[in-house]
């Protein structure tokens with residue numbers, strides 16, 4: 001059965017690595033739902049968070065294909081219940097009257113959004129939440145506004161398991177057979 | 180090694196020399212001329228073989244690597260030079276062949292602006308390289324080349340491509356120092372076998388009633404022929420080899436069950452189907468081996484040893500997956516086994532072999548048949564060769580005939596395109612092999628179709644007087660295609676007979692002695708002449724046109740479904 005799986009990939013920070021990783025998904029004809037790259041707490045490493053929809057078997061296979069790449073330090077594969085995830089959205093809304101502005105401001109208190117930027121002609125709202133949340137807010141709560149732009153970030157995650165990457169890497173160094 | 184104020188190109192040459200590279204297969208162009216110019220000054224240390232096409236250069240590097248066990252090096256210019264390498268790089272990727280390909284590239288400031296002969300080599304070679312990198316400054320050369328060689332040869336070997344911009348080749352390096360690479364931070368090519376798994380594997384083997392071993396290319400890469408033999412002989416385990424694993428176990432051993440897979444030997448396939456424990460060593464359950472995976476080795480608990488963790492449980496779930504170098508793992512397993520006879524099971528090899536002899540082999544090798552057959556030609560050559568020969572094959576029926584009828588032993592070397600099945604591979608790969616080892620016989624079997632894909636490389640054979648014995652098995656067809664059309668497409672031989680050139684005249688044009696043979700006695704004489712004539716030689720053996728390669732695994736079937744003949748016009 002196909003489900004949502006998320007890869008947390010620790011890599012070196014090199015030109016071309018994003019391509020090397022993304023062609024692995026292309027080759028298997030798997031669509032990348034969201035992708036985020038970022039620095040991380042581990043010195044010298046960089047992280048990719050990639051979410052796909054696939055079978056567990058295929059996800060495991062993809063994880064191995066990625067981990068095999070020379071500059072990839074480690075790949076972790078997570079189910080939805082093993083991660084805490086969040087997205088960020090920005091909504092740019094045109095303001096043509098004081099009344100519009102008032103109505104926008106009233107959303108702030110009820111819907112856990114904040115006014116990120118206010119200019120003469122528009123207001124930018126910022127909201128965090130799940131992908132579905134952020135889209136629902138646009139559809140339901142901003143329906144009566146003149147929303148000019150909407151953008152959502154990739155999913156960023158933290159994981160629930162408490163294992164330390166350093167321990168994993170150290171165990172792996174020990175398991176290596178040297179010439 | 181330390182030098183001051185040298186050019187990037189000079190640094191590349193010195194780095195290659197430091198990696199013990201004494202030969203490069205290549206083709207020049209504007210973007211790699213600085214490197215050639217630096218070779219000019221190091222002729223005594225590094226020689227260059229000019230192929231007639233970049234595809235030839237990369238296959239030659241592969242042939243060299245497979246014959247020598249070293250990393251093969253090839254070189255091409257930017258743009259079309261680089262794109263021409265691609266087939267060979269993909270071939271090396273699928274067959275785990277260690278090669279380093281160096282391409283020239285336009286100046287770094289022109290990258291991305293469609294300069295003359297600029298292509299995104301790094302981009303398009305990414306899916307078919309183990310690693311690739313674009314060097315844009317001379318300072319990166321030492322470290323990157325060291326890394327490239329280490330990655331190409333370590334763990335599961337594979338192709339590495341370095342794309343080097345012209346400005347990096349031309350600019351001056353103040354201080355150049357070269358150190359071979361022995362470790363890369365996040366790259367772990369080899370794992371120690373986990374002892375628990377070894378114990379379980381050994382126990383399974385000790386208790387098996389019908390154990391079977393399938394040995395692949397990985398066993399050869401890991402140089403564990405001795406360990407394979409020890410294990411097989413101690414426990415009396417019949418051994419099958421994959422196409423790329425032939426020569427990991429001697430075909431004259433009573434425990435040799437033959438080649439596994441689609442056109443493999445009956446015993447090897449039947450025993451795969453019947454075994455209760457299957458030990459897979461350095462092989463990847465390729466579809467040409469398994470057929471329908473769901474039906475493959477249905478009674479067996481599988482022990483799978485592979486250095487590449489991504490191969491374990493990829494195609495076939497292993498009862499005991501062992502992520503390790505085959506040699507290390509087998510050594511440990513061998514320490515844990517108790518010698519055992521198993522006559523009833525081992526006798527089955529002879530039984531199945533007898534069936535295959537009667538149904539297929541006797542026919543294929545029949546000396547009294549009116550027309551020559553591929554099997555007879557291969558056998559006529561192989562039976563006259565001393566030990567330690569190099570057998571190179573192309574792709575198609577000729578490949579299967581050479582795999583089945585060449586008398587492979589552990590002192591031989593078989594060079595063939597397995598995973599990619601690249602027609603046109605044999606001739607340039609033989610050129611690589613001929614430059615890797617001297618004093619042994621190098622015979623290259625190919626079809627009339629495949630020969631014409633890279634026959635321009637006769638030019639290189641002529642120029643360097645390489646002692647390659649070329650055997651064209653001419654059935655005047657793209658034989659394997661005709662076979663498929665015969666069996667599965669209602670006999671529609673869409674491509675008809677090939678209108679071929681006169682191969683003997685072509686050889687003559689390249690100053691290569693040649694014979695055309697159509698009968699057994701002509702064949703015997705020609706083989707005699709070929710083996711006593713120093714230097715290159717070409718035999719065009721005109722063979723039966725309409726023969727199919729048998730046995731074959733039925734469509735949708737697996738090892739247990741190998742048949743000696745198929746009704747025509749299957750779906």
Ligand SMILES: Cc1ncc(C[n+]2csc(CCOP(=O)(O)OP(=O)(O)O)c2C)c(N)n1
Pocket residue numbers: 573574575576577578600601602603625626627628629630652654656657658659660
């Ligand atoms: C580069 C390439 N193109 C196409 C094929 C598909 N193919 C496989 S076997 C074959 C026919 C080979 O004919 P020939 O070289 O005459 O050898 P034969 O089968 O007759 O021994 C073809 C076209 C291939 N393997 N490689």
